[in-house]
Amino acid sequence: MVTSETLSADTTAAQDLGEPKMRATDVSVFYGDKKAIDNVSIDIRTEHVTAFIGPSGCGKSTFLRTLNRMNDTISSARVEGVIELDGEDIYQSGMDVVQLRARVGMVFQKPNPFPKSIYENIAYGPRIHGLAEGKSEMDAIVERSLKRAGLWDEVKDRLDDSGTALSGGQQQRLCIARAIAVDPEVILMDEPCSALDPIATAKIEELIDELRGRYAIVIVTHSMQQAARVSQRTAFFHLGNLVEYGHTSDIFTNPREKRTQDYITGRYG
Numbered sequence: 001m002v003t004s005e006t007l008s009a010d011t012t013a014a015q016d017l018g019e020p021k022m023r024a025t026d027v028s029v030f031y032g033d034k035k036a037i038d039n040v041s042i043d044i045r046t047e048h049v050t051a052f053i054g055p056s057g058c059g060k061s062t063f064l065r066t067l068n069r070m071n072d073t074i075s076s077a078r079v080e081g082v083i084e085l086d087g088e089d090i091y092q093s094g095m096d097v098v099q100l101r102a103r104v105g106m107v108f109q110k111p112n113p114f115p116k117s118i119y120e121n122i123a124y125g126p127r128i129h130g131l132a133e134g135k136s137e138m139d140a141i142v143e144r145s146l147k148r149a150g151l152w153d154e155v156k157d158r159l160d161d162s163g164t165a166l167s168g169g170q171q172q173r174l175c176i177a178r179a180i181a182v183d184p185e186v187i188l189m190d191e192p193c194s195a196l197d198p199i200a201t202a203k204i205e206e207l208i209d210e211l212r213g214r215y216a217i218v219i220v221t222h223s224m225q226q227a228a229r230v231s232q233r234t235a236f237f238h239l240g241n242l243v244e245y246g247h248t249s250d251i252f253t254n255p256r257e258k259r260t261q262d263y264i265t266g267r268y269g
C-alpha cells in the first residue's frame with residue numbers, strides 16, 4: 001500500500017515541478033457491488049510519461065478510464081473520490097464531458113480509425129470543436145497533427161485514402177494524430193502497442209517520447225520493459241490498490257514494497 005510516508009517522499013521530489021496536471025484523491029471504482037479500485041490517490045504531471053503496471057485484472061484500465069470519464073459509458077460503473085484537471089473537479093455536475101475528452105484524449109489497445117479518409121479522421125474532432133475557421137486552417141491542423149504523430153511523410157500523398165487501409169502501426173499513429181488534433185493536455189493510452197509488431201511498437205515508443213515534451217501522457221502497459229523505456233513515473237497496481245508510485249528508475253531498481261519487487265522480478269503476473 002502507498003503510505004503517507006511514501007507519498008510524501010514522492011511529493012517532495014515532485015515539488016519543483018509545480019502543480020500536477022491531474023490529481024486523483026481517494027478514488028474508488030465499483031462495478032455494481034464489486035470494488036475494482038480501492039482508494040487510489042495519485043498526481044499526474046505534464047511533460048511526463050506515467051506508466052500504470054500490474055497483473056491482469058488489477059484495475060489499471062479501470063483507473064485510466066476514470067481520468068476522462070470513459071467509465072461513464074459502463075452502466076454498472078460508479079466512481080467515488082475526486083479527480084481534478086488543473087484543480088477543477090472533472091466529476092462536478094455541469095462538466096462538459098465532450099470537452100473534457102478533448103482535453104484528456106484517449107488511444108485504445110486496438111487501433112480504431114473511423115471508416116473514413118485519413119484527412120477526415122483528423123478533421124472530425126477539430127470540426128466538432130470549432131477549432132478551424134476554414135479549409136486552409138483545417139489543412140494546417142491535419143498536417144501538424146500527422147507530423148507530430150510521425151505519420152505525415154507516409155500519408156501526405158494519399159490523404160483521401162481510407163484510414164482503415166493503413167497498416168496496424170500506421171493506424172495507431174493515425175489514432176494518436178486524431179487525439180492530438182483537438183489540442184489535448186493529457187493523452188491516455190491503454191496498451192497502445194499490444195496489437196503491434198516490434199517495429200511498429202518501437203515507432204510508437206519513440207513517438208511517445210517526443211510527445212512527452214508537450215503533454216501529460218499516461219500509458220497502461222503489460223510490458224515492464226516498455227514502462228522502463230518510455231516512462232519517468234511508474235504506478236504499480238495490485239488487486240485494485242496502488243501499491244507503489246514513484247520515479248520509474250526507483251520502482252525498477254529499488255522498490256520499497258515487497259509486492260512491487262515480486263512483480264518486477266516476475267514472481268507473479
Ligand SMILES: Nc1ncnc2c1ncn2[C@@H]1O[C@H](COP(=O)(O)OP(=O)(O)OP(=O)(O)O)[C@@H](O)[C@H]1O
Nearest residue numbers: 031036054055056057058059060061062063074076
Ligand atoms: N465493464 C466491467 N464490468 C464489470 N467488471 C469489470 C468491467 N471491466 C473490468 N471489470 C473488472 O474490474 C477489475 C479490473 O479490471 P481492469 O480491466 O481495469 O484491469 P486491468 O488491470 O486493466 O486488466 P488487464 O491488464 O487484464 O487489462 C477486474 O476484476 C475486472 O473483471
